[in-house]
Each structure stands twice: as structure tokens, then as C-alpha cells.
Amino acid sequence: MGSTERVREYLDYKGITKYKFCNDLGFSNKFLDNSSNMGTDKACKILHYYPDLSSEWLLTGNGPMIKEENTSVMVMNSDRKTVDSLHANQEIPLYDLEAVAGLRELFSSGEPQRILDTIKIPNLPKCDGAISVTGDSMYPLLKSGDIILYKETEFENIFFGEMYLLSVKLNDWEEYITVKYVQKSDQGQDYVKLVSQNSHHQPKDIHVSKISALALIKASIRINTMM
Missing domain, CATH: 1.10.260 (434 Repressor (Amino-terminal Domain))
Known part of the structure; x- marks a missing residue:
């Protein structure tokens, strides 16, 4: 067969x-x-x-x-020529994103009271933290409830075409937290294109000044059944 x-x-x-x-x-x-x-x-x-x-x-x-198995772990593959070193043992904090004002605050503080638990998976690239995904923009690769493990980075170090957790400023007091592929924009170097895995979500070009926080997605965890 x-x-x-x-x-x-x-x-x-x-x-x-x-x-x-x-x-x-x-x-x-x-x-x-x-x-x-x-x-x-x-x-x-x-x-x-x-x-x-x-x-x-x-x-x-x-x-x-x-x-x-009840849980599956997927390490995000990359076509980059550089390869991240693997860590045999690391404890990755799982943060409660709802307990902070935004992604930038989470990255800058990392206070213990915002940690729900820790995740320990051998032989993963270095990760700074983990949060639960909401929404369906990256479905079926990611679905609401999946856990993503990320490494904080700056825009200057971005690898276009990779999947990122990012915070986009809508105005002075509101931000939009999302997971997207970040690609080069046809509108020039001051813009990037945010692309979803879900074809029902249209790509969007944004000015780089609106990105207030950025993290490269290293791996994801999905619970397949609660039985």
C-alpha cells in the first residue's frame, strides 16, 4: 500500500x-x-x-x-544558511499575555508573576519565552490554543520569509499582537509585508515604525486531545 x-x-x-x-x-x-x-x-x-x-x-x-502521544512539538524549519545551536536543557517560561499591557512590556519586564509555568523540551534552539496563540491567521500551521516558543529580536536582525510574533501599534495607546510571516514589501525598505498562512486573511503592508516588538518563532506545541 x-x-x-x-x-x-x-x-x-x-x-x-x-x-x-x-x-x-x-x-x-x-x-x-x-x-x-x-x-x-x-x-x-x-x-x-x-x-x-x-x-x-x-x-x-x-x-x-x-x-x-497527547502532545506534538514542531520545530520551525528554516532555509537560512545559518543554523541555531541546540540546547540540551533549558526551561522556557510560559507567560500570561493577558496579564501585561502588551508584548513590549512582556519583553522588557519578564516578571515572575506573569509566568504561568515553565516548559522543558530537550534539544531546542534558544528560546526566551512562550505564549498561547489566539486567532486563526496561521491556520492550519498554528491554531488557537497552540503554544509558540520565541526568541526576541530586533528589526535589524530580521530574516525575511520567517514566522514572527510581533506587536503592531494601531495608535498611541493600542497595539495589535499577531503571528505572521514577515516578507519584503513592494512599497520600499521602510515597509514590510505581513502574510498569513490562512488564505482568508489578506497580506498587509505596514511601516516598520509601527512594529513595537518582534520575536522569531522557534517552535510550537499542540495538544491533540485532552482525553
């Missing part, structure tokens, strides 16, 4: 129609008609969209179809 056949078996198990599957992931309607193995890019996209699907089962047929 090829990996495409295993996808059909998974869809039958979950009660997902072939049309919905192809439409949601942007695949051709004929994608599921063959019985061969799929490419790595398509397999990664399927595994990101359906986090309960076992990668080992999809690619090899071994083990259970549905993940036995």
Missing part, C-alpha cells in the same frame, strides 16, 4: 470527503486517484494540516494510524 492509499484510509476513518481534503490543502482532485507514494512536500503539508496523523504510518505503514 502506498502513502496515497494510506491517506484515503485515514480520510475514510475520519469521515473526511476527498473533495474537502483536496480543496483544503490545495491539491488536484486527481491527487488521490493513484496508489503511489507522494513527495515530501505534500506529505509535510498533510501532516501539518492533520496533526493527529502519524508520520511513521503515513510514510511507511508501520505503527498506528493515529498518534498515541
Whole structure:
């Protein structure tokens, strides 16, 4: 049985129609008609969209179809030539973002009373903190309730095309906290384009002066089931 056949078996198990599957992931309607193995890019996209699907089962047929773990951790991949060093042991504070006035205050203070808990995952790049995601702008890569682990940075050190946690000033007293891909803007060097994973959210060009805080997303944690 090829990996495409295993996808059909998974869809039958979950009660997902072939049309919905192809439409949601942007695949051709004929994608599921063959019985061969799929490419790595398509397999990664399927595994990101359906986090309960076992990668080992999809690619090899071994083990259970549905993940036995309750939690999945995804380290964000990068095409950059530079590689971050991995830390065998680090405790990452999980902050309560609702307890602070904004992202800049969180970055500058880091006071203990704003820490809900700590996260300890071996062999991760250096992270400064973690918060829970709200909204669906990065769905299906991230969904509301996922935890993102970040490394604070400055705009001068930005890697265009990467995913960032950032705070955008709407006015003198209000800011918008979001997770987006940051890309170069056609409006010039003083602007950046914020792009969502969710196609229902339109890209937006903003002036760099409106970015009050910035952090590179290093990893994400998703709880697949509470049972």
C-alpha cells in the first residue's frame, strides 16, 4: 500500500470527503486517484494540516494510524544558511499575555508573576519565552490554543520569509499582537509585508515604525486531545 492509499484510509476513518481534503490543502482532485507514494512536500503539508496523523504510518505503514502521544512539538524549519545551536536543557517560561499591557512590556519586564509555568523540551534552539496563540491567521500551521516558543529580536536582525510574533501599534495607546510571516514589501525598505498562512486573511503592508516588538518563532506545541 502506498502513502496515497494510506491517506484515503485515514480520510475514510475520519469521515473526511476527498473533495474537502483536496480543496483544503490545495491539491488536484486527481491527487488521490493513484496508489503511489507522494513527495515530501505534500506529505509535510498533510501532516501539518492533520496533526493527529502519524508520520511513521503515513510514510511507511508501520505503527498506528493515529498518534498515541497527547502532545506534538514542531520545530520551525528554516532555509537560512545559518543554523541555531541546540540546547540540551533549558526551561522556557510560559507567560500570561493577558496579564501585561502588551508584548513590549512582556519583553522588557519578564516578571515572575506573569509566568504561568515553565516548559522543558530537550534539544531546542534558544528560546526566551512562550505564549498561547489566539486567532486563526496561521491556520492550519498554528491554531488557537497552540503554544509558540520565541526568541526576541530586533528589526535589524530580521530574516525575511520567517514566522514572527510581533506587536503592531494601531495608535498611541493600542497595539495589535499577531503571528505572521514577515516578507519584503513592494512599497520600499521602510515597509514590510505581513502574510498569513490562512488564505482568508489578506497580506498587509505596514511601516516598520509601527512594529513595537518582534520575536522569531522557534517552535510550537499542540495538544491533540485532552482525553
